[in-house]
Amino acid sequence: MKSRIFLLFAVIGFAAGLLAVSGCKSSVNSVENAQKTGQRQMISDQRVITDRGLARKVSIVGVNQVTTPGGFLKVQIELLNTTRSPQRFSYRFEWFDASGMLISSPAAPAFPDQIDGGEDKFITGQSPTPACKDFRVKFLENTN
Amino acid sequence: MKKILLLSLAAAALPLIVGGCATKAHYVQTGGHESLVTVGSINIQDYIQAASTMTSELLASGALDKVPTPPAVLAISRIINNTGEQIDTDLLTKKIRVAVLQSGKALTTTTFGMGGSSEDPMAKEIQQNGELNTGLGTARTPDFTLSGKIIQTVARDGSTSQSTFSFQLSLTDPRSGLAVWEGEKEITKQGGRGSVGF
Numbered sequence: 323m324k325s326r327i328f329l330l331f332a333v334i335g336f337a338a339g340l341l342a343v344s345g346c347k348s349s350v351n352s353v354e355n356a357q358k359t360g361q362r363q364m365i366s367d368q369r370v371i372t373d374r375g376l377a378r379k380v381s382i383v384g385v386n387q388v389t390t391p392g393g394f395l396k397v398q399i400e401l402l403n404t405t406r407s408p409q410r411f412s413y414r415f416e417w418f419d420a421s422g423m424l425i426s427s428p429a430a431p432a433f434p435d436q437i438d439g440g441e442d443k444f445i446t447g448q449s450p451t452p453a454c455k456d457f458r459v460k461f462l463e464n465t466n
Numbered sequence: 467m468k469k470i471l472l473l474s475l476a477a478a479a480l481p482l483i484v485g486g487c488a489t490k491a492h493y494v495q496t497g498g499h500e501s502l503v504t505v506g507s508i509n510i511q512d513y514i515q516a517a518s519t520m521t522s523e524l525l526a527s528g529a530l531d532k533v534p535t536p537p538a539v540l541a542i543s544r545i546i547n548n549t550g551e552q553i554d555t556d557l558l559t560k561k562i563r564v565a566v567l568q569s570g571k572a573l574t575t576t577t578f579g580m581g582g583s584s585e586d587p588m589a590k591e592i593q594q595n596g597e598l599n600t601g602l603g604t605a606r607t608p609d610f611t612l613s614g615k616i617i618q619t620v621a622r623d624g625s626t627s628q629s630t631f632s633f634q635l636s637l638t639d640p641r642s643g644l645a646v647w648e649g650e651k652e653i654t655k656q657g658g659r660g661s662v663g664f
Contacts, residue, residue: 427565432497447522
């Protein structure tokens with residue numbers, strides 16, 4: 323009887339282990355030049371977190387911005403997947419004029435994206451008009 | 467007795483199951499995360515994504531700024547559809563046109579089309595009448611033309627299918643015939659055969 327129970331637990335344990343291994347992906351290794359030539363203009367950001375799970379898994383490392391020669395605001399956000407498995411999410415940029423009014427654009431999609439385990443990734447957005455002065459980026463976890 | 471009880475319970479649960487699965491018609495945000503995703507066709511969010519990415523790249527390139535009298539005048543040339551479905555390429559080009567106009571960097575002509583055709587025949591007629599009356603040409607020759615291609619690449623492995631849609635655009639200076647800007651956006655979707663996602 324005892325050996326049967328042991329066997330049952332062994333089978334369940336093996337199956338659980340197999341599932342865990344198959345669900346787990348290897349994380350990203352990277353290499354880059356140590357002495358950086360380019361200087362990023364980092365800006366202070368304000369965050370509103372309502373999905374702590376997503377914020378924990380895909381953390382925002384920093385935000386930098388530049389104004390292009392054409393007068394457009396270009397924003398770059400550095401993200402880090404703190405887990406070892408790929409994470410799917412979507413993001414959408416919103417742009418505001420000098421009066422803080424939202425500027426609507428026909429081409430303002432929610433970009434679906436994926437970040438591999440341990441990967442450090444940049445997402446960028448450019449304002450639709452030179453009149454944009456501020457921005458907001460919304461992140462949403464893709465469950466499927 | 468037990469069988470009857472089980473059957474009646476199953477019969478009672480059936481409408482609940484069926485009712486729970488049915489989706490009531492409702493509005494969703496266009497291009498939002500609730501939009502349906504199909505592997506074998508271009509969804510609206512794909513057009514929006516492609517248009518947004520390529521417009522940003524076009525504006526950032528500064529190509530539209532290099533005209534003697536800004537804003538630049540843009541004419542829409544041929545967009546070739548090399549996908550397996552019939553599509554209206556205006557779903558891509560109109561978004562780009564609106565975004566470029568909104569940026570203040572370019573205007574699109576609606577009286578200048580391929581083979582003498584025009585998007586707005588009445589505007590063209592009025593323009594031609596004006597030219598006849600004054601004897602002067604009033605139409606601004608386009609500074610640039612926008613042409614492109616949409617290509618679909620399909621791959622299958624067992625029950626998994628994958629489609630890559632490549633949106634390619636070229637901005638050409640008609641005076642020199644040189645492409646002054648080129649952009650490409652690829653969107654890849656994967657899923658089981660006939661699968662639909664969000």
